[in-house]
Amino acid sequence: MRPFDYHRPETSNDALNLADEEAAFIGGGTNLLDLMKLEVMTPDQLVDINRLGLDQIDEVSGGIRIGATVRNSDLADDARIRRNWSVLSRALLAGASPQLRNRATTAGNLLQRTRCPYFQDIDAPCNKRVPGSGCAAIGGELRNHAVLGTSDHCIALHPSDMAVAMRALDAEVIVRDAGGGTRTTALVEFYRLPGDTPHIETTLTPGELITGVHLPVPAGDRQVYRKVRDRASYAFALVSTAAVLRMENGKIVSASLAFGGLGTMPWRNEEIEALLTGEAPSNALFDKAGEVLMKEAELREGLEFKKPLAQRVLKAVLTEATQ
Amino acid sequence: MTLDYQIDGPENEELTKPSQGGPLGADMERRDGRDKVTGSACYAAEYRPKGLLHGVLKRAPGTGAVRLSNAEDVGTIPGVRLVLQDERMIRNAAQGTAGEAPVQGVSKAEYVGQPVALVVAENFETAWHAANRLQISCEGASLPVLPENGEVDDDMQEEAITGEPATAFSDAEVFVDETYTTPALTSAPMEPHAAVAEWHGDRLTLHGSLQMLRYNRLELADSLGIEPEKVRLRAPFVGGGFGSKLGISADCVAAALAARELGQPVRVVQHRRQVFEVNTRRSETRQRIRLAAGRDGRLTGLGHEARVSNLPGEEFSEPVLQGSYFAYAAPNRLLRSDLVRLNRPAAGSVRAPGEAVGVTVFEVAMDELAGKCGIDPVKLRLRNLPEAEPGSDRPFSSHRLADCLTKGRDSFGWDDRPAEPRQRREGEWWIGTGMAAAVRVNMVMPAEARVRLTPEGRAVVETDMTDIGTGTYSILGQIAAEGLGLAVDDVDVCLGDTDLPAGSGSGGSFGAASTGTAVWLACEEIRREIAGRMGCDAQELTLSDGHAACGNDRRSLPEVLAGEPLSGRGKLEPGEALEKVRQATWGAVFSEVAVNDVTGEVRVRRLQGTFAVGRVLNQRTARSQAQGGMTWGLGLALTEGMAHDRRDGHIVNRDLAEYHVPVNADVPHLDVHLLEDLDPWAGPLAAKGIGELGICGSGSAILNAIHHACGVRIRDLPATPDRILSGLT
Numbered sequence A: 001m002r003p004f005d006y007h008r009p010e011t012s013n014d015a016l017n018l019a020d021e022e023a024a025f026i027g028g029g030t031n032l033l034d035l036m037k038l039e040v041m042t043p044d045q046l047v048d049i050n051r052l053g054l055d056q057i058d059e060v061s062g063g064i065r066i067g068a069t070v071r072n073s074d075l076a077d078d079a080r081i082r083r084n085w086s087v088l089s090r091a092l093l094a095g096a097s098p099q100l101r102n103r104a105t106t107a108g109n110l111l112q113r114t115r116c117p118y119f120q121d122i123d124a125p126c127n128k129r130v131p132g133s134g135c136a137a138i139g140g141e142l143r144n145h146a147v148l149g150t151s152d153h154c155i156a157l158h159p160s161d162m163a164v165a166m167r168a169l170d171a172e173v174i175v176r177d178a179g180g181g182t183r184t185t186a187l188v189e190f191y192r193l194p195g196d197t198p199h200i201e202t203t204l205t206p207g208e209l210i211t212g213v214h215l216p217v218p219a220g221d222r223q224v225y226r227k228v229r230d231r232a233s234y235a236f237a238l239v240s241t242a243a244v245l246r247m248e249n250g251k252i253v254s255a256s257l258a259f260g261g262l263g264t265m266p267w268r269n270e271e272i273e274a275l276l277t278g279e280a281p282s283n284a285l286f287d288k289a290g291e292v293l294m295k296e297a298e299l300r301e302g303l304e305f306k307k308p309l310a311q312r313v314l315k316a317v318l319t320e321a322t323q
Numbered sequence B: 001m002t003l004d005y006q007i008d009g010p011e012n013e014e015l016t017k018p019s020q021g022g023p024l025g026a027d028m029e030r031r032d033g034r035d036k037v038t039g040s041a042c043y044a045a046e047y048r049p050k051g052l053l054h055g056v057l058k059r060a061p062g063t064g065a066v067r068l069s070n071a072e073d074v075g076t077i078p079g080v081r082l083v084l085q086d087e088r089m090i091r092n093a094a095q096g097t098a099g100e101a102p103v104q105g106v107s108k109a110e111y112v113g114q115p116v117a118l119v120v121a122e123n124f125e126t127a128w129h130a131a132n133r134l135q136i137s138c139e140g141a142s143l144p145v146l147p148e149n150g151e152v153d154d155d156m157q158e159e160a161i162t163g164e165p166a167t168a169f170s171d172a173e174v175f176v177d178e179t180y181t182t183p184a185l186t187s188a189p190m191e192p193h194a195a196v197a198e199w200h201g202d203r204l205t206l207h208g209s210l211q212m213l214r215y216n217r218l219e220l221a222d223s224l225g226i227e228p229e230k231v232r233l234r235a236p237f238v239g240g241g242f243g244s245k246l247g248i249s250a251d252c253v254a255a256a257l258a259a260r261e262l263g264q265p266v267r268v269v270q271h272r273r274q275v276f277e278v279n280t281r282r283s284e285t286r287q288r289i290r291l292a293a294g295r296d297g298r299l300t301g302l303g304h305e306a307r308v309s310n311l312p313g314e315e316f317s318e319p320v321l322q323g324s325y326f327a328y329a330a331p332n333r334l335l336r337s338d339l340v341r342l343n344r345p346a347a348g349s350v351r352a353p354g355e356a357v358g359v360t361v362f363e364v365a366m367d368e369l370a371g372k373c374g375i376d377p378v379k380l381r382l383r384n385l386p387e388a389e390p391g392s393d394r395p396f397s398s399h400r401l402a403d404c405l406t407k408g409r410d411s412f413g414w415d416d417r418p419a420e421p422r423q424r425r426e427g428e429w430w431i432g433t434g435m436a437a438a439v440r441v442n443m444v445m446p447a448e449a450r451v452r453l454t455p456e457g458r459a460v461v462e463t464d465m466t467d468i469g470t471g472t473y474s475i476l477g478q479i480a481a482e483g484l485g486l487a488v489d490d491v492d493v494c495l496g497d498t499d500l501p502a503g504s505g506s507g508g509s510f511g512a513a514s515t516g517t518a519v520w521l522a523c524e525e526i527r528r529e530i531a532g533r534m535g536c537d538a539q540e541l542t543l544s545d546g547h548a549a550c551g552n553d554r555r556s557l558p559e560v561l562a563g564e565p566l567s568g569r570g571k572l573e574p575g576e577a578l579e580k581v582r583q584a585t586w587g588a589v590f591s592e593v594a595v596n597d598v599t600g601e602v603r604v605r606r607l608q609g610t611f612a613v614g615r616v617l618n619q620r621t622a623r624s625q626a627q628g629g630m631t632w633g634l635g636l637a638l639t640e641g642m643a644h645d646r647r648d649g650h651i652v653n654r655d656l657a658e659y660h661v662p663v664n665a666d667v668p669h670l671d672v673h674l675l676e677d678l679d680p681w682a683g684p685l686a687a688k689g690i691g692e693l694g695i696c697g698s699g700s701a702i703l704n705a706i707h708h709a710c711g712v713r714i715r716d717l718p719a720t721p722d723r724i725l726s727g728l729t
């Protein structure tokens, strides 16, 4: 492992001052340390953010604010989250293992890197790891790869379960910059599609610190998270769906849907939501939603199954949520 | 004195038999369990002699001529002591029982991932970083990595034809002709392969993670070009092997060479990814099964044809057909296998080589036949059991398959099932049951052991046998306690050291029976000596509670020993039994699964195995072996498979996050029934192998249950959700 300096500041200001271009913040370290050992990530400095007091969950007007270092298991277990944002709790519990969730943090989970095996292999070309070197995944063995939002430069999947639920919940990321300014960015603005710069994954600039995530009061009381994986636990999603719905008089009055296992970022498609809103649930409607979801999917060899699987899961989730 | 014994026939009147109700067979916890869970058991990499240096193997990123372009720069990184590229380094792990060096050399990479250099530094982190900095280029023509592109090796063909199979196939009233594939599989032991090498003058001591020390010593000496007598191997604790530690691996030779050159001890631990790449994998297989039967399900012909692969120069061929030679009667038989040469990581023995994939696939085909004949799958099997080994007409040393099938069927409640698939539904889930027979050849290997009685009347068992997590420390202690009439606590067991008599090593399910019998013979030798001193025949002597008794003459052991230790040696040789009879272990596995109609996910709800495995030496460790095997069967059926990159053959999913072994949530309660089977051809202990049988039918019981549940027949393993989904409508 490459030598690095380690800092453990007590305040966010100190953390921001310490973080230069080549630094990395470390939350739970469950992703970063693995990648450092593989020398996929090689920061000069590690700035530990576990003592910044960012580990609180606070109700605020119009929603709830989750600190950046709140552990995934604490978040999943929080009574308020379980009551009002249950889709988030379920998504968290569907991810990783209890040991990992005990360490993993909210910000770290949002920023976890792709599980593409070619990205994790320093002997393979990868535009995300070494810009311009090429993509070994295209033409290789594909399973945990994206079919939506891909480019000729990168088909890496965003692997998070938590972020999928957050996307459906209209989460906003709270960011502090080096100057001490704070901004709030909706997840859709936060993540970037790979295009021809797959190494730039978010709108966060080097040295900026995520301090928390804001969740508005959910738009629906019917919340479902469903994940399909290759074994019963401890595996990433082949496909997952988060749904937040509201029904009135037998009709869907609000629908917000997000998808994992499909996109280069946690996926959402407003066209589906518009299609559903105002309609009475029916198989035909849900099939149509599935069509829209996968309309632009690029089903490379090995990933063909994602289309029928995603459509079946979407239909089952919508059926469950509208019953 | 040594008592030599060869298993040439059934029973041997001159040898003592174990008693009933003694320490042998008891449900006893592992004697080393406490040391292991408290961390005081010292595994190879935990041995830290003074001045220990750390080596990291460097992999070839391609194939062809290897060039290190910046070795000098890397050598100047502070803390780096050596960049070693030595032609004696080995290309891949030695095959089991090779007893000689595997293919050596680092100037040419023959598969992606081959270790081609070792970087040694003062601490592990520096060595690791330096190894990552080392630039390797490989130049050469592209090599075949896909089975369809590999060349068939004419020297590796196997064919056995009995009767007129072609006619049987064309005349069959009912005919099954299907092709199945199984992916490459890995052993994934928990403890990565590791070696600590230390030289004293021209003598090498190597602490390794190895299964078969008597062969490993020869392999290492041959690789280094020194006399075997100069090599001492130690492996008192091994954290799983499953075949991947049968032969020495790259860490051993590299550590020894570097330690020699630097004059300091060197440790080399394989990275988890190297555990996947450097050690032998189970070959992928393609198997065509043809079953010809009458409408009554009686087989008139069977065909089993397999294609496997291996790296050029390797003599191992996955023995896929092994179980098909004797599992079922059919007058007309066609057994054929061949091997293509591929430049993928080398293939070798992985737990239950042959039957794990051969029986699994064959038992799926039997299920297909049962469906076509409209016969209950258990009845179909019972109807086709042979009287003697088909083809050779050798008798079976014992045949308990029918017992396993009927006992398993009755305790599982099999007969309640609907005959047709897709009959039971609970919400989104299809529910079904399936079964399979399990067979596995039984093997015996040469083994020696020494037992010493101290003047105080305690016993010490000594052999270079290994305990790879299986419970050897416990059962050898139980065997000696039984043989000498002692409490298990009065027996010490020393293992894993080539300074001790050469045991069988652990592998092929033969360890407990082979080395256990050698220990039993050593005890018999001591009995004879004591009987002599007591003035009676060994047959008349009773040893119990630390006392020897002949008629009314009863003396304590210290009294008999009179201040002197006494030692006996036992030596077992396989003998003629191997030719005279077909010896095997038998089982039946039943399973209930749920298949999700939306997603194709499978949940195994019940898995029950009934196994006849010779004498049960320790109920608890035996059950654990069966459960471990069944879990492997589950992984084989549902989750496991290595993905080889189609362009260069490298293993893509080479870590435990992406190579999916079953986790707790995948495994239901495993119900194990052991049928005692005192096979008269298995020597005085009547013990046989148990570690591998559980794998051989469990996967098919699950695959057959999937079919019964939802009507989808999976012929390409593993049965992942996407594959099941493509059959669901």
Ligand SMILES: Cc1cc2nc3c(=O)[nH]c(=O)nc-3n(C[C@H](O)[C@H](O)[C@H](O)COP(=O)(O)OP(=O)(O)OC[C@H]3O[C@@H](n4cnc5c(N)ncnc54)[C@H](O)[C@@H]3O)c2cc1C
Binding pocket: A024, A025, A026, A027, A028, A029, A030, A031, A032, A033, A049, A068, A094, A095, A096, A097, A100, A103, A104, A105, A106, A107, A108, A109, A110, A111, A112, A113, A159, A160, A161, A162, A208, A209, A210, A211, A234, A235, A236, A237, B657
């Ligand atoms: C075997 C395995 C299985 C897994 N399975 C799943 C699964 O099924 N589903 C799933 O969703 N996840 C899974 N995970 C991933 C897991 O959820 C992530 O590793 C975890 O959420 C990362 O959080 P962390 O706090 O440990 O991040 P870290 O490793 O500490 O950091 C990750 C990244 O975020 C950056 N970072 C951290 N905090 C901040 C901050 N406040 N501001 C700016 N940058 C920051 C770091 O610099 C780093 O780049 C699995 C992981 C493993 C190892």
